[in-house]
Amino acid sequence: MAKRKTAYVCSDCGAEFPRWQGQCSECKGWNTISEFVVSPAKAERRGLAGYAGQTTAKIEKLNAIDLEALPRFSSGFKELDRVLGGGIVPGSAILIGGSPGAGKSTLLLQVMCQLAGQHNALYVTGEESLQQVAMRGKRLGLPDDNLMMLAETNVETVCQLALEQQPKIMVIDSIQVMHVADVQSAPGSVSQVRESAAYLTRFAKQHHIAMFIVGHVTKDGNLAGPKVLEHCIDCSMMLEGESDSRFRTLRSHKNRFGAVNELGVFGMTERGLKEVSNPSAIFLSRGENQAPGSSVMVIWEGTRPLLVEIQALVDYSQLSNPRRVAVGLEQNRLVMLLAVMHRHGNIQMSDQDVFVNVVGGVKVSETSADLALLLAMVSSFRNNALPRDLIVFGEVGLAGEIRPVPNGSERIVEAAKHGFKRAIVPKSNAPKTAPAGIEIVPVTQLSEALEAVS
Template structure:
């Protein structure tokens, strides 16, 4: 008989300990150690025969065939781009995001397109069948091959998958699933991990792709231990403000494609609509002849995107000026402010400073450094930036403007949208050409601001 013992598991990182800690020794979070009942494994003699019977002979790499390998088209170009070309058979895909961001909506829309030729099983642990039907009516989903199941017991779900053999399975959400043999409550670290493991084994065994919806915690990362992300093949994350229509789908992990691609959607009353030209949407409503705004070009995977950066510098009423950043790394902002003061002579020590990337886009690429600096200087001096100018370049600690990659692609995107002045690093001028716009190579921050100021 298996022995029962109690362990303490961190709800943030999955760290296990035989005793309780107020602060997790692994991730450093406070009050995250929860008690779980854990059964020890059975003796090896009782399971050795079953293991031997299921033994699979190793194969050489040349004996493994990939001729039957193909991807399912989801009907969404943006989603296909993020997945690397479509859904791979037998893959386990984790879809995370804030509540109400559009996770269940995009899955239901996939069902409508793929349901014409494939059998789909939609398992919900949060909504009743009637609620799912009402949402399907609102989104116009009426596929005859869509089967709905409201169940939270993973063993029953896996048995149903093996018997029905659908072509695609969707689990909404993993935090509501449970294994009856575990004593912990649904949503706990042990339940989430073991349920995902069972679903993963079923997906690989039956060669059926699965979507799993995962909630996020207050920090914005997918709830549960990091081991959940290690189990699945692909991790997709929805970004964006619920109060805005723009939604960004980003691949955090992808075993079958690139993690640099993003998908851009717009939330409407008919569901999520693809945005084939994100630059136009992100630049819509841009003010004219206003200080503190500048247009830059960032590369997301294989696609250039024009985005508007806004900066605001205002006199501080306190001893310690405020620094706030939306869509841009806060530590990078502090570094740029230090460079602007030390190397360029623009003083922000007595100013509250705010940075915003318009449209809910989050950009971590160093190539937008110069645009951030130009927006801040423009606000500080209350001088508008040329509305037909696009700025990109990385700023070094010495105040120099360093070269960036794929400069020609950025220039082509700016010209396509009607911009006629492009400020870029001086060292990028050698490998680019453009007859429709003026290219201005700069070596430092002051040169860049003089080139775009009106």
């Protein structure tokens, strides 16, 4: 009997070590290393002559490769197709994660029930019984006469039964409960998740089956399991949403067939997830009276602009160390912008508590929100409301300069569509011909932007 070989793998970065240690030397993460059982290889030994005439692979020149469009097919949801890059690609492995209750199973069940009338579709559930899935489908009012169901957790059995039905699209719910018989560890462990994902991905590509794989997340919001889980699949998406909000955002973090960081917005209803075709109108649902500390900015999500409102509250602090709280924005960047405003705008908030929030639960990671954040804080500090029809975007440098951002013209056009009459933008982003009905105020320094709203 062959001796069992073990390795130790970091669940965050995928680095391997010969023995266990508390900290990963590659990503510096603590308590992220788990034991991984390496299964012995079962490949047949063949000489070089044994492969002659048996392989179908061939070497081609780059300019001789056929560049036909990928044969995509629609999922029935335009927002999901947008995140996937235009539709579902046959033979692709798509990983969708999210917190419990976000709506992963609901969304995939809706997609599968719609596609079952056109293609062979197989839904594999390992966490729920078939009766539970059927009850959800009946509650949502979905067509259930064509969708094939399977309750199984053994990967080899799932693939064997799938070969008999020849589905065009499959769902695995979820990868954490699947197991491979050759791996001597419990389902959900690093080794089982790694081997199960590799087995399913290889099966999908060999038989040209589009496969959705559901993955759990950790308490930090990252996908549970080894990092190689995200490397072996073609597309990785996260379904996010607060428990007290009915809106869900689907964002792609990796996509071999489309743009990265594409965003789709859904609304949770009694009949399941519904598409939100105009998310800017939802995030801009403001009251009649414009309050101080509120500004509207244009962020770029994937391939489209998105208008969101940012709010700031600046109040005198009773503490020796004033608080800096950012929700939906990076807190370190907030501290940096406060220093820039003090140095180049002559506005000091060292004795003020500063709270900032992006309305609607949107998370903003790009630097185009710098100028809008600064003007919102100044508006709250001076107790002077900004104009309701004002749009702002631009990156602020440490020297107080206003730097341009990508896709400036498209952002201005999107603002004009929603009725905004004035835009404070970086000078390099100012178009030669402004869209009808909107005034462009180009600025190069922070002082110019502050004068424009004073």
